[in-house]
Amino acid sequence: MRLSGNGVVATREAFLEWLSRGRTFVTETVARRFRLPFPSVPTPKAVLLPQHEALYRFFWARRTWNVHPLPPEGTPILLLAAPCEVKAVTDVLDAVFLGNAPQDPYYATRRKNLILGALGCTFFEATCFCTRVGGHPLSREGADFFALPLSSGVYFEGEGVSGRPLASSEKEELEALVADLEKTAPPPFPEKTPEYLYEAFGCDIWEDIAWGCLNCGACTFLCPTCFCFDLALEGRLRGAMIRTWDSCMFPKFTLHASSHNPRSHPMQRVRQRILHKFSYHPLRKGVFGCVGCGRCVALCPVNWDIREAVERVVSCAL
């Protein structure tokens, strides 16, 4: 049980009215489960790290380069996301873009203006595996507020929405929900998974695991934690420096100027994606680089399943 239990129960109308006061977005996961009248974004990172972002404009004039940075507007945004998606921002993206100096000023500005709400999940979808990577469907860790739809209204923890204290029937409903989630929760990956995977780099199982993967970027682009980006100049004497998402699945991701490519083979790229999320990132930052939202599993054109891949590599290393 991760809920403090000291929240209130508000009516659905009051909750929606409060959400409608500002610029509110919901993630597609939330939009799919609860019909809410707000525009949706595919992942939280679409708000914090837009797929197309001009960092500065430049032009050549009077024999010199003129450069004008384009800092993002500081408009506050409220984003309602599933607990796993909140974790993706607070545990992974924040650590990458704000964890070390220098911080990314573009990300920092957007993050400062983001109100992040967690909407608890009442069940596990077939693709969900947050509990395998240290998350919980009712976690409010890192979120500015927490909401959970109950049969009688919306359970709310945080500031802004007023409501009445929980009735005993609602307390029972919450307890039943927690018990039910506990029963159906997928079990965590073994504790030493990052170490096992690190050891398994040279295993001959990788070719087999990677076979079938189309090497498209559907998983990485829709992943809430994948943060890799590319910088490219648009224009020659006048133009902009553009930041776009990049994907480790693409052959040119690691292409060197010398034309050497350390990950020229599709298998190496698949291995990199698994090891980065489940080995390198946790070994460095202490948390998995995956929050178990299951998007990559649900949206993969060939049903390539990262859960199975991790299990297979772990069993190979054991």
Place this chain on the structure above:
Amino acid sequence: MTLHDAARKLLEEHKVQGVLGYRKGSLPFRTRPYLFRDPCEIEELVFNPFCGLNLARYLLFLPQGIERVAIVAKGCDGRACVALVRENRLRRENLLILGVPCPGMVDTRKLAEWEGLKEHEVTLRGGEIVIRGVAYPLASFLDASCRRCRYRSPLVYDILVEGGEVPSLPQEDTLRELRSLPEEKRWEFFRKELSRCIRCYACRNACPMCYCKECFAESHKPSFLHPSPTLRDNFVFHIGRAMHLAGRCVECGACERACPLGIPIATLFLAVSDTVREHFAFEAGVDVAAPAPFVTYREDDPNAFIR
């Protein structure tokens, strides 16, 4: 011979080193491609109305040591095999086409309305799909590419497996509605759909005919388009791909099924295929010997500009 018997026999008799087929996926209704190398594994081979991927895509990416391969081919996979042989990507003698009649591939996204639907709750009966005891017309669950399909069974094959009832679905002109719209409305349709594209290239990578070592979309020298998904660059990518696939697209719809955002991208390629059919009386992957429209030079070409 049934599909399983045929596939098992081929592996047991070492006629092929592998059988490209489908296996049950990790999610309800989903199947995934698999290269069967051991006859004992063949019992896991499945063929059902959820095998929307075009397996011919994997023929050019086989692991080492596979010289001769069998492929479980519905009509469109078969057409892709023929088209790849025609383009000298494959040797016909290294390929064994295990033809399976196709009932049409169900769009799994359309099953999302039924919450918690289990596989055993869905059956196919003639031209109908029965979901939890209620029959619906099958056509409304198929993609555009399947509703307009002309060749449900492969035209070229080595073994045609028996069984597999093929419902006689009417061949629908799925593009009629779009074509009847004025130009601005059609532009609006494509503008709206393509603005959602995130350029993950799933459509291209699922396409059996997109096998370029370096795609024009990712080329740096020269650079044809920017990697960011602005509407302008999205149009350049998709129209560019449509031009490259003119006279080569086998109309399988794998691109559309692969799209994680559900963009009806095959519309573009199906429209181009119709244009090629109309002007050149040519369909890709139907006849190995037929001259392909854009790579054939004739001294008596009816068009003066090319002579």
